[in-house]
Amino acid sequence: MPNARISAIASYVPDDVLDNEMLSKMVDTNDEWITTRVGIKERRILHKEGAGSSYMGIKAMEKLFAEYNIDPASVDLLICATSNPDYRFPSTASVMAYGAGLTGAYAYDIQAACAGFIVALQDANAYVRSGLYKRVMVVATEKMSSMINYADRATCPLFGDGAACVLVEPTDEAVGVIDGVFHVDGRGREHLLMEAGGSVLPTSQATLDAGQHYLFQDGRNVYKNAVTDMLNSTMTVMERNGLTAETVDYLVPHQANLRIIEAVADRAKMPMEKVLVNIQHYGNTSAASIPLCLDEYKGKLRKGDKIVLTAFGAGFTWGAMYLIWDL
Secondary structure (H helix, E strand, O other), X not given: OOEEXXXXXXXXXXXXXXXXXXXXXXXXXXXXXXXXXHOOOEEEOOOOOOOOHHHHHHXXXXXXXXHHOOOHHHOOEEEEEOOOOOOOOOOHHHHHHHHOOOOOOEEEEEOOHHHHHHHHHHHHHHHHHHXXXXXXXXXXXXXXXXXXXXXXXXXXXXXOEEEEEEEEEEEOOOOXXXXXXXXXXXXXXXXXXXXXXXOOOOOOHHHHXXXXXXXXXXXXXXXXXXXXXXXXXXXXXXXXXXXXXXXXXXXXXXXOOHHHHHHHHHHOOOOHHHEOOOHHHHOEOHHHHHHHHHHXXXXXXXXXXXXXXXXXXXXXXXXXXXXXXXX
């Protein structure tokens, strides 16, 4: 049975920057307040009219195809991880497959919130290892600005827009996705969600007036659970694979909050020089944050590096993955 390796990676972020000074003119906040609490200096916002999450995902794929000289038609399957689909239907994956020329691929969306990338990567791993598909594109793309209330000082500084993608292919070498551990606990639903717009609470004038179409987050509860669950899943996947803080080359956590990242690293006894962080530039890009970070640091990563990925998101949904880099 082959292993599944990441054979290509690329990302895309919009040109428009929303920094803390600009935010301070929109809502009652300031750079010091934001930086000390979450570690974010700026985020990218997609302002292009008529463009949604698929636009950024297509841009990321086009960069990957160009950089690695890959024919889009050679991709067998596209899995899109997003909490910000272009439409309730059709799938954002189908829009991206058409837009990027993946004429030979099936395509579908998954919804695992901020854990979406590692969940989609586990799906790709299973497809490749089984032999069902040989070239699987995983795209995480999030127009987070589409669900943010820019009058809410608690949430609007946190999120940004962006996309990243990886190509997953079979290999006979002992590299690629080695192991993953995933959990879901529906008791977390009330602490992180968008209340309206679904079948439980369809859109109405009342839901619009009540602001129920924006992201709601109980920050204190989410922080506590994110630290505990990202740490526990990280330690589980490390212990299962005989890894220690000394033998792991890099920890790549979901970029939600610098304080969460530092707390997880500290409790895992992982020095911060081994923790890849880019939250200061992009904010929380939900499912896109881990692959965006991997792409930014790909010049630093070496074949054979032992990397642990970990994420936590709405659901609550969380997990960790161990992979050996092969790019």
